[in-house]
Amino acid sequence: MAEETYNSMGGRADVAVQAGRIEGLHQHFHGTGTAPPSQPVPFQLPPALAHFENRQDEQEHIERAAESHTDHPGPLVVALTGIGGIGKTEFGFHVARRLSQRYPDGVLYVDLDDLRRDGTVEVADAVGELLTGLDVASDWQERSFAGRSKQYWTRTRDKRLIVVIDNARYGAEAVPLLPASAGSLAIVTSQGPLYDLGGVTAVEVPLSPLALDHAVRLLGHIAEDPRLAAEPGAVTEIVRGCGGLPAALKVAGQWVRKYRRRSLSRLVAELSTELRERGIPMVEAVWDAACAGLGPEAARLYHVVTQCPAPAIAAPAAAALLGGDLRSAEDALEELESAGLLENRPEGYRMHDLLRGHADRRARQADPAGTARAEARRRLIRWYRRQAARADLLAAGPRMTFAETAAAVPGVRAVPDVPDAPAVPDVPDVPDVEFSGKAEALRWMESQRLALYGCVRLAFEAELYEDAWALCEPLWTHFLDHPHYADVTDAFRTGVAAADRLEHLPAMVRMRCQLARPLWEQEQYDEAAEHLRHALGASQSLGDSPQERKLKASVREFLGLLKSAQGDWAGATADFEAARGVHAEIGNAYGVLLQTHLLGRTALSLDEPERAVALLREAHRMAREQERERMTARTGFELGRALRRAGHAAEAQGLVRAALANSRERGSTFDEARILKELASLADELGDSAEAEEHRATARLLTERSGGLSDEDQSS
Known part of the structure; x- marks a missing residue:
């Protein structure tokens, strides 16, 4: 049973709670006469490095471009290019910090390599990262790339923002992430020129290795050692060996600091021996020397740290x-x-x-x-x-x-x-993470998502097939709240392949069902249907235990949800009825409740409000009896909608007003806006046009402040 599929057909959370009759409505800060609480200005840059060797010419070039960027239709785009290790990212951060006063609406950052899968970036996920930085919660974010792009353009219009886009490989990856305002600045880093910027004019700033004197100064800042002044020849040899790369100079500086009692000439001589005997570049010898001074545990970690799939x-x-x-x-x-x-x-x-x-x-x-x-x-x-x-x-x-x-x-x-x-062996187990409760567990899942999704791929590549599909199971709940489509689609496809390798029948069925949902939410209906067809066929080989029969019912539920997403309400009804019958036979009361709720919603979509009222009234009763708070919420609100459609607006008011109070108690502005629209429709039915307009105005204001698309934008 897919009891965890608690989002609406469109992927939104449908949560409301009946809290009894409410005599009055209180709009808190959402009323038009009260200012909302101020939102913090985003600043998504890491702390500045203790030592940074200024690239003064490049900085002045960018500053002149910023000053002269007037009467342009789009943002200023600065493309920082150069080989790996040259310091593009840190220079981009430095420029962004230096110019941040010119751009008071904040600094956003996205690393495309963090979102790259098999060389390709899912740009919709990258836009979602930027929307999160602009304080657009996940439940307000559109599911499609087009929808998120509209949100991003709306949210960045007339803003003075800096957006740092790191590790772009193609211009086509960066263009959709450019802010809409001509008063904004986009800093794009890439190893090579970006030729396919689609008509966007960029100021190209190629970064060369640091000049000798600049590199010497940077080494001096890092090492802070009087030997550098006393032995300039040795310093020059170290710097030249590092090729002017800040990433190499940082290691060299720390290595010099560590061996303060040795002369630099001796250190350089030891490196030269390495060069002669092994024929490796000096920078490699510097890194080897740094590793040679590590303790046993640090050395062991250095050898295995790259096994972590997260950055x-x-x-x-x-x-x-x-x-x-x-x-x-x-x-x-x-x-x-x-x-x-x-x-x-x-x-x-x-x-x-x-x-x-x-x-x-x-x-x-x-x-x-x-x-x-x-x-x-x-x-x-x-x-x-x-x-x-x-x-x-x-x-x-x-x-x-x-x-x-x-x-x-x-x-x-x-x-x-x-x-x-x-x-x-024979030492204590590796410690678990200590979670204080649900909220912390959810935060941990989101903070570790790159590692979690990466481990699915890593497990499959290592032929740890059980681990691969087993990791997908907890990622299902995370996906429902955080739809990172590139990650989840890749992971569940891998989960399907892993279950197939093991011929683990329940996992083969379950993985295909869970893969189908992100596919249909991205309107890839044919592929979703194909996976569910295979899941249905495989489920026929399951046994008759309650758990296996519950899984069979879950397949029918997913089929019904897919048909609902495509507007096939009659087909969805048949699937939900079949699933409900199985749950009733095995005595799964919650499964009966969930399918009754889905049938009620489907009846409403079929314009059968009286049937919907009967089904949802029954579902609401079962939810209260089972003390299912989430389902009591959902069924109560849906029952209110059905009652209005059936001509019983007065009876519906208490349910919907209770839902509004609960959404405000939970701080869910998305649910609040949706419920306000329903209250507006109820007010229309009851002839109170002033109240209806007040509800709609408040819903529009909430939508605008939360970064959601207006009804007009969604239909365009």
């Missing part, structure tokens, strides 16, 4: 990779940061792509068979699977799942004094 890693996930405790993981991360090999950001520790390549090369040298990396990867996948299941249980409560909760991940202990020796 940033926090201490709990690092503990899983190491198979150790949280404190040891924190110490190892801090040591890698001190060595310049990791950078601490608010979202976790990040590694530059150049260093990521070096870490992979070192790992292969230390572990040619890949055993240690495979074990670390397995621990990480199992740990994320376990945490996701625990978070999902808190967030959604018990529901139909088929994977067992993964056991705690066993800890390991490296053999002392033997680098990269096989790990020995």
